Amino acid sequence: MAREVLVRHRAFYDAVESGDVDLMASLWVDSPSVTCVHPGAEALEGTETVLRSWTLLMANVEYIQFFLTDVQVAWPLGPDADLAVVTCTENILSGEGTESPEQFAGGKAVCTSVLVRSGGDWRFCSRHASPVLDIDPEAPQEPGMTDPA
Amino acid sequence: MAREVLVRHRAFYDAVESGDVDLMASLWVDSPSVTCVHPGAEALEGTETVLRSWTLLMANVEYIQFFLTDVQVAWPLGPDADLAVVTCTENILSGEGTESPEQFAGGKAVCTSVLVRSGGDWRFCSRHASPVLDIDPEAPQEPGMTDPA
Numbered sequence: 001m002a003r004e005v006l007v008r009h010r011a012f013y014d015a016v017e018s019g020d021v022d023l024m025a026s027l028w029v030d031s032p033s034v035t036c037v038h039p040g041a042e043a044l045e046g047t048e049t050v051l052r053s054w055t056l057l058m059a060n061v062e063y064i065q066f067f068l069t070d071v072q073v074a075w076p077l078g079p080d081a082d083l084a085v086v087t088c089t090e091n092i093l094s095g096e097g098t099e100s101p102e103q104f105a106g107g108k109a110v111c112t113s114v115l116v117r118s119g120g121d122w123r124f125c126s127r128h129a130s131p132v133l134d135i136d137p138e139a140p141q142e143p144g145m146t147d148p149a
Numbered sequence: 150m151a152r153e154v155l156v157r158h159r160a161f162y163d164a165v166e167s168g169d170v171d172l173m174a175s176l177w178v179d180s181p182s183v184t185c186v187h188p189g190a191e192a193l194e195g196t197e198t199v200l201r202s203w204t205l206l207m208a209n210v211e212y213i214q215f216f217l218t219d220v221q222v223a224w225p226l227g228p229d230a231d232l233a234v235v236t237c238t239e240n241i242l243s244g245e246g247t248e249s250p251e252q253f254a255g256g257k258a259v260c261t262s263v264l265v266r267s268g269g270d271w272r273f274c275s276r277h278a279s280p281v282l283d284i285d286p287e288a289p290q291e292p293g294m295t296d297p298a
Contacts, residue, residue, distance in 0.1 A: 033223035035236045035261060040282035043236045043259050045221065072194065074182035076232075076265045076274035083225075083232050085263060085275050087184045087192045110192050112184060112277040114234055114263055116225045125225035126234050128261040130279030133189035 002073045005084045005115055008122040012113075013066040013090075019058040025051055029118060029125040037128040039109050063095030082117035090129065108132040151222045154233045154264055157271040161262075162215040162239075168207040174200055178267060178274040186277040188258050212244030231266035239278065257281045 008027060015024040028034060028047050036050040037043050044050050071088040075081065092107035114126040157176060164173040177183060177196050185199040186192050193199050220237040224230065241256035263275040 029225060031223075031225075033221065033225075033234075035221070035223065035234065037236075037259055037261060037277075037279060040280060041259075042238065042281055043219065043221075043261070045236075070192065072182065072184070072192075074180070074184065074274065076178060076180075076182075076263065083265075085182075085184065087186075087194075087275075089191065110186055110190075110277075112186060112192070112261065112263075112275055114225065114261075114275075116232075125223065126236075126261055126263075128186075128259075128277040128279065130186060130277065131189065131282075132191055133280075 001079065002084075005073055005086065005122050006071070008115060008124075009071075009086050009088075009113060010068075012124065012127075013068065016054065016058060016061075017065055021051075021055050021058065024054050024058075027124055029116065029123045031125070034124075035126045035128075037130070039129050039131045061094065065093040067091040067093070084115045084122065086113045086115065087111065088113075089132070150228065151233075154222055154235065154271050155220070157264060157273075158220075158235050158237075158262060159217075161273065161276075162217065165203065165207060165210075166214055170200075170204050170207065173203050173207075176273055178265065178272045180274070183273075184275045184277075186279070188278050188280045210243065214242040216240040216242070233264045233271065235262045235264065236260065237262075238281070 011023060012027055015027065028050065030047045032046045034047045034050055035043050035045055044053055069089045069091060074085045076085060077083045088111055090109040090111055092109065094107065109129045110132055111127065111129040113124055115122045116125050160172060161176055164176065177199065179196045181195045183196045183199055184192050184194055193202055218238045218240060223234045225234060226232045237260055239258045239260055243256065258278045259281055260276065260278040262273055264271045265274050
Protein backbone atom coordinates (compact mmCIF):
# COMPACT_ATOMS: atom_id res chain seq x y z
CA MET A 1 0.00 0.00 0.00
CA ALA A 2 2.96 2.30 0.66
CA ARG A 3 3.84 1.85 -2.99
CA GLU A 4 0.42 3.08 -4.15
CA VAL A 5 0.73 6.15 -1.94
CA LEU A 6 4.26 6.88 -3.10
CA VAL A 7 3.26 6.55 -6.75
CA ARG A 8 0.51 9.14 -6.25
CA HIS A 9 2.83 11.35 -4.22
CA ARG A 10 5.43 11.26 -7.00
CA ALA A 11 2.72 11.88 -9.62
CA PHE A 12 2.10 15.22 -7.95
CA TYR A 13 5.65 16.33 -8.72
CA ASP A 14 5.46 14.85 -12.22
CA ALA A 15 2.37 16.99 -12.81
CA VAL A 16 4.21 20.16 -11.77
CA GLU A 17 7.32 19.26 -13.77
CA SER A 18 5.36 18.51 -16.93
CA GLY A 19 2.71 21.19 -16.46
CA ASP A 20 -0.01 18.56 -16.60
CA VAL A 21 -3.07 20.35 -15.22
CA ASP A 22 -5.36 17.34 -15.72
CA LEU A 23 -3.04 15.02 -13.84
CA MET A 24 -2.77 17.58 -11.04
CA ALA A 25 -6.57 17.88 -10.82
CA SER A 26 -6.93 14.09 -10.64
CA LEU A 27 -4.73 13.95 -7.56
CA TRP A 28 -6.84 16.07 -5.20
CA VAL A 29 -9.96 15.41 -3.18
CA ASP A 30 -12.75 17.65 -4.47
CA SER A 31 -13.85 19.59 -1.41
CA PRO A 32 -14.07 23.15 -0.08
CA SER A 33 -12.06 22.01 2.94
CA VAL A 34 -8.96 20.96 0.98
CA THR A 35 -5.97 23.05 2.08
CA CYS A 36 -2.62 23.92 0.53
CA VAL A 37 0.19 26.07 1.91
CA HIS A 38 2.89 27.19 -0.51
CA PRO A 39 6.25 28.12 1.03
CA GLY A 40 6.00 31.46 2.79
CA ALA A 41 2.34 31.94 1.90
CA GLU A 42 -0.92 31.82 3.77
CA ALA A 43 -3.22 28.81 3.48
CA LEU A 44 -5.36 28.30 0.39
CA GLU A 45 -8.71 26.60 0.88
CA GLY A 46 -10.87 24.60 -1.48
CA THR A 47 -9.89 22.43 -4.43
CA GLU A 48 -10.73 25.10 -7.02
CA THR A 49 -8.52 27.73 -5.38
CA VAL A 50 -5.70 25.25 -4.80
CA LEU A 51 -5.75 23.98 -8.40
CA ARG A 52 -5.83 27.53 -9.72
CA SER A 53 -2.66 28.32 -7.78
CA TRP A 54 -0.90 25.29 -9.27
CA THR A 55 -2.10 26.09 -12.76
CA LEU A 56 -0.73 29.62 -12.43
CA LEU A 57 2.53 28.28 -11.07
CA MET A 58 2.91 25.80 -13.93
CA ALA A 59 2.10 28.49 -16.48
CA ASN A 60 4.81 30.77 -15.09
CA VAL A 61 7.63 28.33 -14.47
CA GLU A 62 9.61 27.41 -17.55
CA TYR A 63 11.54 24.55 -16.03
CA ILE A 64 11.34 22.89 -12.66
CA GLN A 65 12.50 19.59 -11.31
CA PHE A 66 12.07 18.06 -7.87
CA PHE A 67 14.55 15.67 -6.30
CA LEU A 68 12.88 14.21 -3.26
CA THR A 69 14.83 13.02 -0.23
CA ASP A 70 13.86 11.84 3.27
CA VAL A 71 10.52 10.56 1.99
CA GLN A 72 8.56 9.00 4.85
CA VAL A 73 5.08 7.48 4.81
CA ALA A 74 3.19 7.25 8.10
CA TRP A 75 -0.11 5.47 8.80
CA PRO A 76 -1.56 7.30 11.80
CA LEU A 77 -4.76 5.23 11.78
CA GLY A 78 -3.01 1.94 11.10
CA PRO A 79 -1.74 0.20 7.96
CA ASP A 80 -5.20 -0.70 6.67
CA ALA A 81 -6.85 2.67 7.15
CA ASP A 82 -7.50 5.17 4.37
CA LEU A 83 -5.02 7.76 5.66
CA ALA A 84 -1.36 8.32 4.86
CA VAL A 85 0.86 11.23 5.87
CA VAL A 86 3.89 11.72 3.66
CA THR A 87 6.78 13.99 4.59
CA CYS A 88 9.73 14.75 2.36
CA THR A 89 12.45 17.22 1.53
CA GLU A 90 12.11 18.83 -1.88
CA ASN A 91 15.40 19.66 -3.54
CA ILE A 92 14.38 21.93 -6.36
CA LEU A 93 16.11 22.68 -9.61
CA SER A 94 14.50 25.51 -11.47
CA GLY A 95 15.17 27.18 -14.83
CA GLU A 96 17.49 30.14 -14.89
CA GLY A 97 15.65 33.37 -14.28
CA THR A 98 12.44 31.67 -13.28
CA GLU A 99 11.35 31.90 -9.70
CA SER A 100 9.00 29.43 -8.12
CA PRO A 101 7.09 29.31 -4.85
CA GLU A 102 8.81 26.02 -4.20
CA GLN A 103 12.22 27.68 -4.58
CA PHE A 104 13.59 28.98 -1.32
CA ALA A 105 16.85 28.96 0.57
CA GLY A 106 18.82 27.34 -2.19
CA GLY A 107 15.85 25.48 -3.57
CA LYS A 108 15.11 23.39 -0.52
CA ALA A 109 11.70 22.95 1.04
CA VAL A 110 10.10 20.52 3.45
CA CYS A 111 6.62 19.22 2.77
CA THR A 112 3.88 17.39 4.65
CA SER A 113 1.13 15.87 2.50
CA VAL A 114 -2.03 14.23 3.79
CA LEU A 115 -3.54 11.65 1.45
CA VAL A 116 -6.80 9.78 1.89
CA ARG A 117 -8.15 6.82 -0.08
CA SER A 118 -11.38 7.77 -1.73
CA GLY A 119 -13.12 5.54 -4.26
CA GLY A 120 -10.06 3.31 -4.48
CA ASP A 121 -7.67 6.15 -5.30
CA TRP A 122 -5.30 7.97 -2.99
CA ARG A 123 -5.82 11.72 -3.18
CA PHE A 124 -4.33 14.78 -1.53
CA CYS A 125 -6.57 16.55 0.98
CA SER A 126 -3.84 18.74 2.47
CA ARG A 127 -0.36 19.82 1.52
CA HIS A 128 1.93 22.14 3.47
CA ALA A 129 5.34 23.14 2.11
CA SER A 130 7.78 25.50 3.77
CA PRO A 131 11.19 26.91 3.07
CA VAL A 132 14.16 25.42 4.89
CA LEU A 133 15.97 28.46 6.20
CA ASP A 134 19.60 28.78 7.10
CA ILE A 135 19.40 28.50 10.88
CA ASP A 136 22.31 28.41 13.26
CA PRO A 137 21.92 25.11 15.11
CA GLU A 138 23.91 26.51 18.03
CA ALA A 139 21.60 29.45 18.63
CA PRO A 140 20.05 28.72 22.03
CA GLN A 141 17.11 31.03 21.41
CA GLU A 142 15.88 28.88 18.56
CA PRO A 143 15.82 25.42 20.10
CA GLY A 144 12.97 24.14 17.99
CA MET A 145 14.60 25.10 14.75
CA THR A 146 16.85 22.10 14.47
CA ASP A 147 16.65 18.49 15.41
CA PRO A 148 18.15 18.47 18.89
CA ALA A 149 18.78 14.73 18.69
CA MET B 150 -16.97 16.54 17.48
CA ALA B 151 -15.41 19.69 16.06
CA ARG B 152 -15.51 21.09 19.56
CA GLU B 153 -13.49 18.15 20.96
CA VAL B 154 -10.88 18.62 18.26
CA LEU B 155 -10.70 22.37 18.77
CA VAL B 156 -10.31 21.96 22.53
CA ARG B 157 -7.34 19.65 21.97
CA HIS B 158 -5.94 21.95 19.31
CA ARG B 159 -6.16 24.92 21.68
CA ALA B 160 -4.65 22.85 24.50
CA PHE B 161 -1.53 22.55 22.40
CA TYR B 162 -1.05 26.33 22.47
CA ASP B 163 -1.97 26.46 26.16
CA ALA B 164 0.81 23.94 26.80
CA VAL B 165 3.37 26.11 25.00
CA GLU B 166 2.17 29.30 26.68
CA SER B 167 2.25 27.81 30.16
CA GLY B 168 5.32 25.63 29.61
CA ASP B 169 3.34 22.55 30.57
CA VAL B 170 5.48 19.66 29.37
CA ASP B 171 3.10 16.98 30.68
CA LEU B 172 0.12 18.52 28.91
CA MET B 173 2.18 18.76 25.72
CA ALA B 174 3.18 15.09 25.98
CA SER B 175 -0.44 14.04 26.48
CA LEU B 176 -1.44 15.64 23.18
CA TRP B 177 0.70 13.57 20.82
CA VAL B 178 0.41 10.09 19.40
CA ASP B 179 3.31 7.97 20.67
CA SER B 180 4.99 6.74 17.51
CA PRO B 181 8.32 6.93 15.66
CA SER B 182 6.38 8.17 12.61
CA VAL B 183 5.03 11.33 14.26
CA THR B 184 6.30 14.40 12.42
CA CYS B 185 6.69 18.05 13.32
CA VAL B 186 8.04 20.93 11.23
CA HIS B 187 8.91 24.16 13.02
CA PRO B 188 8.92 27.32 10.89
CA GLY B 189 11.97 27.38 8.64
CA ALA B 190 13.27 24.08 9.94
CA GLU B 191 13.56 20.56 8.60
CA ALA B 192 11.15 17.85 9.70
CA LEU B 193 11.51 16.21 13.10
CA GLU B 194 10.45 12.57 13.38
CA GLY B 195 9.28 10.53 16.33
CA THR B 196 7.38 11.59 19.43
CA GLU B 197 10.48 11.68 21.62
CA THR B 198 12.36 14.01 19.28
CA VAL B 199 9.32 16.20 18.74
CA LEU B 200 8.61 16.54 22.46
CA ARG B 201 12.24 17.31 23.18
CA SER B 202 12.11 20.21 20.71
CA TRP B 203 9.01 21.63 22.42
CA THR B 204 10.53 21.19 25.86
CA LEU B 205 13.63 23.10 24.75
CA LEU B 206 11.49 25.79 23.20
CA MET B 207 9.41 26.21 26.33
CA ALA B 208 12.52 26.32 28.50
CA ASN B 209 13.99 29.11 26.39
CA VAL B 210 10.98 31.32 25.82
CA GLU B 211 10.12 33.59 28.71
CA TYR B 212 6.76 34.71 27.40
CA ILE B 213 4.74 33.65 24.42
CA GLN B 214 1.10 33.97 23.49
CA PHE B 215 -0.76 32.70 20.45
CA PHE B 216 -3.79 34.43 18.98
CA LEU B 217 -5.30 32.02 16.48
CA THR B 218 -7.26 33.19 13.47
CA ASP B 219 -8.69 31.46 10.38
CA VAL B 220 -9.08 28.21 12.31
CA GLN B 221 -10.60 25.55 10.05
CA VAL B 222 -11.36 21.92 10.84
CA ALA B 223 -11.66 19.50 7.93
CA TRP B 224 -12.85 15.88 8.02
CA PRO B 225 -11.20 14.29 4.98
CA LEU B 226 -12.59 10.82 5.78
CA GLY B 227 -16.04 12.07 6.76
CA PRO B 228 -17.53 13.53 9.94
CA ASP B 229 -17.52 10.21 11.83
CA ALA B 230 -13.99 9.12 11.03
CA ASP B 231 -11.06 9.41 13.39
CA LEU B 232 -9.22 12.03 11.37
CA ALA B 233 -9.29 15.82 11.55
CA VAL B 234 -7.04 18.30 9.76
CA VAL B 235 -6.85 21.71 11.42
CA THR B 236 -5.36 24.76 9.73
CA CYS B 237 -4.91 28.13 11.37
CA THR B 238 -2.95 31.34 11.36
CA GLU B 239 -0.85 31.87 14.48
CA ASN B 240 -0.46 35.50 15.49
CA ILE B 241 2.32 35.37 18.01
CA LEU B 242 3.17 37.74 20.81
CA SER B 243 6.48 36.97 22.40
CA GLY B 244 8.43 38.47 25.28
CA GLU B 245 10.82 41.28 24.48
CA GLY B 246 14.25 39.98 23.67
CA THR B 247 13.14 36.38 23.44
CA GLU B 248 13.12 34.75 20.07
CA SER B 249 11.00 31.77 19.26
CA PRO B 250 10.85 29.36 16.36
CA GLU B 251 7.20 30.30 16.01
CA GLN B 252 8.14 33.96 15.64
CA PHE B 253 8.71 34.99 12.06
CA ALA B 254 7.77 37.81 9.73
CA GLY B 255 6.15 39.92 12.39
CA GLY B 256 5.08 36.96 14.49
CA LYS B 257 2.79 35.34 11.98
CA ALA B 258 2.82 31.70 10.99
CA VAL B 259 0.46 29.32 9.28
CA CYS B 260 -0.01 25.83 10.64
CA THR B 261 -1.49 22.52 9.49
CA SER B 262 -2.13 19.96 12.23
CA VAL B 263 -3.27 16.38 11.69
CA LEU B 264 -5.15 14.87 14.63
CA VAL B 265 -6.38 11.31 14.97
CA ARG B 266 -8.69 9.81 17.56
CA SER B 267 -6.93 7.11 19.46
CA GLY B 268 -8.41 5.47 22.54
CA GLY B 269 -11.13 8.09 22.71
CA ASP B 270 -8.73 11.03 22.70
CA TRP B 271 -7.75 13.26 19.81
CA ARG B 272 -4.00 13.44 19.44
CA PHE B 273 -1.55 15.15 17.10
CA CYS B 274 0.27 12.87 14.67
CA SER B 275 1.65 15.64 12.46
CA ARG B 276 2.14 19.37 12.74
CA HIS B 277 3.65 21.67 10.13
CA ALA B 278 4.13 25.38 10.80
CA SER B 279 5.72 27.89 8.46
CA PRO B 280 6.50 31.58 8.40
CA VAL B 281 4.20 33.88 6.47
CA LEU B 282 6.60 35.94 4.42
CA ASP B 283 6.07 39.38 3.00
CA ILE B 284 5.33 38.51 -0.61
CA ASP B 285 4.36 40.92 -3.34
CA PRO B 286 0.98 39.66 -4.55
CA GLU B 287 1.58 41.37 -7.91
CA ALA B 288 4.76 39.48 -8.65
CA PRO B 289 3.87 37.30 -11.63
CA GLN B 290 6.78 34.94 -11.06
CA GLU B 291 5.40 33.82 -7.73
CA PRO B 292 1.82 32.96 -8.56
CA GLY B 293 1.45 30.31 -5.91
CA MET B 294 2.54 32.61 -3.14
CA THR B 295 -0.75 34.31 -2.63
CA ASP B 296 -4.34 33.34 -2.92
CA PRO B 297 -5.18 34.22 -6.53
CA ALA B 298 -8.91 34.20 -5.76
